[in-house]
Amino acid sequence: MNTDFIGEKDGFVIRLAKADDVVNYYEQNYCPLDKEVARLTGCKEEFSKEEVVSFFLKSLEENDRYFFLIIAPDGDIIGESVINEIDWDLRRANFRIGLYRQAERGKGIGTWATEITRDFAFEKLKLHRLELDVYSFNPRAETVYLKAGFKREGVLRDAIMDGAKYADDILMSILEDEWRTLKTQR
Template sequence: MMQSDKTWEYQGYLMRSSRIEDMEEYYIQGFCRQDDEGIRMTGSKNHYTKEEVTTYFQNCLHDPNRYDFLIFAPDGTMIGESVINEIDWESRSANFRIYLFSPTMRGKGIGFWAICTTRDFAFESLHLHRLSLNVFAFNEHAYKAYLKAGYREEGRLRDAIWDKTQYADDILMSILEDEWKESHNSDTQS
């Protein structure tokens, strides 16, 4: 599918398609200033080299099986990303992930807006049948946001995550096209 530049706004926040000119800020905002909670909640490693990040970013821009959206605060600062990746066009399925870089941006509804906006794009524009994700059991805030956005738990990889102090489940969740249509239609009729 041909990728085009997409943009959405919410209370002064902006989410749009990644562009090559975003690469430096993506490295600085997303990987030079990682916080412990963000690392823990995403399973990310503590340090990435600039070369690792810029190579990854460039590869993402040219991958026809993914859509990378960046999230910006009202002042223009890049604060996160929302991604549809691992698209299987034949089965019309994909994976979803989101990350808000700054702890001060979490818990304000921005992530939930990005989750729903990206989900809607996946079904409306990409015509996907299934969108899935993984969330760690200790990330209760994200788990509740996914449930509220219509995702359903479909399984757990028990004790699959070592959190440096304890084991935790890796929860598998998904939303199907018909489930999205049903919830989307009831949202628009309210």
């Protein structure tokens, strides 16, 4: 199964991350990390080069993860789309996505990347369930996930902090039968 390249649209590409991407991944996205990206993903705002390089390279070796990069037409890495925490026995996994550049948000790139990664999870990996969580202060992402067929499963009320305020963590998933129905309707 060729999983290196999973899609292209309007010059944007999604493909598997490779070890020789690590320097560009760090320099193009973590110098510095966009504060809004840190807020919406729940990660810290600053990472050392060693932290990013170590995480990146470790991610490439894990057999429960598909780590895709979203690449702009100019060749810059602008985001990632990840299927991780794969449980091959239960055929379930977690999904996460991040667009690092504010200028690239709101153009449909996240929607496209979500849908193509979702399709990869069901078509190529033969998963039964793909799940995610999204913070209540990120309604744009929740809208993307709903459009891609994910359904709300529950809410962990006041489970995270948004600055000095509590916020909810919304749990969502899509099952293989729901995905099949969605694909036949299009």
